[in-house]
Amino acid sequence: MRKVWLNGSALALSVLFLFPVYWMFATSFKSNSQVLTRDPVFLFTPTFEHYSTATEVDLFWTYVGNSFVVTLGAVLLALAVALAASYAIARMRFRGRRGMVLAVMMAQMAPWEILIIVVYLNARDLDMLNSLGSLTMIYFVMALPLTIWTLRGFIAAVPGELEESAMIDGCNRTQAFFRVIFPLLAPGLMATSLFGFIMAWNEYAMVLVLNKAPEAATLPLWLTQFQTNFGNDWGATMAASSLFTIPVLIVFVLLQRRVTGGLAAGAVKG
Template structure:
């Protein structure tokens, strides 16, 4: 018997039950943690299936023939057909609606980002009279329901002879996206360490140069998040274009989608194909941006 074995044999009997109880408690804690993780993952998986199933059903219906769509029992296995997409894209002025939606959405998002960068930097870094009031106004504008302002906007656009204009839509969508963009970018700018900017100023940079060389590269997650929000908001917006742009050549895809369903009635395959075409750009933008949205803000900005 070794000296270690003798020491263990001579140890008080009360220590071994305590060690055994500690080991059992640790095992129970690990088992509870594992079961909790499995439960949370199961709930997340169930919610994912619940939210993705309507999207799957929309895309699958758009690829079925009419005889497979209008049946009592759902069809899960079928040979895809693209005839419904030909019907949807063959509607008059379809590509005009696509162009209008892209122009209005991209212009509004870019304008909101440019203005919000300047405003967010001023709120986060500069101290001036009325700063708190500006923050309060931004928060109030973010909470405002824009639908109640439709009549006022219509009257103003009518008096300015700005109805049936893409420029009017761009301005309105820009104003709608601006409060959220300012508030979000303000938080990201405030999270960047001031020491980085001060070091750039000491090295001879102006405040503008320090912003674009130091702060701006670290704002990628915030820019992606706000761009995604602005794109989805402007791309899906329906009420404003319905009231302000009555001319068919000035409509956007949301208005086209509602008119498409009205014109084609019970042709659900073509309706689902039109809905899929409307959804694809949002899915593409989300897939491209979602990784950067969750990325670290200033990882690697300071050398270790």
């Protein structure tokens, strides 16, 4: 009975979380009359007219390119900096180490929305508004604390004797890191990459305030454009939301085997 209860609870939660996703994709293939009907329609003939409406928006491919540029740039920068920072925290002893760890934890817990005004004023004074570079740097800083904290756990879990053995065999510290420690960090790298990708891909508030120029906008702003004289165009909005979700689903499917173990291990190791 315990297994039945647990499996039943898991099934109910799965349906609860997956049904909105199903309804979003299903609505994107319905005609306008089926979208706006009072009674829900489950059986229908698919149509792609809403996807045509979504992709024919001005500068659509510019939005797509901008989103990929800032997202991939932020993730790669966060991984590069976090590897060095987490190695220093896990392996080295220096003055201010505990303060650095505390600062990383506080930065991870801070809600970035309260800093929007400060970020905007700094970007304005530095003439960095409507810039993909400044947006990439902000997303990089937002993803960095969790990346450092997770990778620190993986590095601390690697026995120091392995690294010392590699250095005795002729490797310097950098070579020992990349030959011994780095190959063991794959789960942590996958988990933190997925987190950074989802965070930067979905972020709306910063780009709304900093990049108001259409040519510097990203896909979250594109989702707000589907309105008519009679209200929201829900079919086109659902089609746009589906297109916006597909890259995240693809990345998750590719990384999901390592992501779960990576987040759990990074939380308890070290």
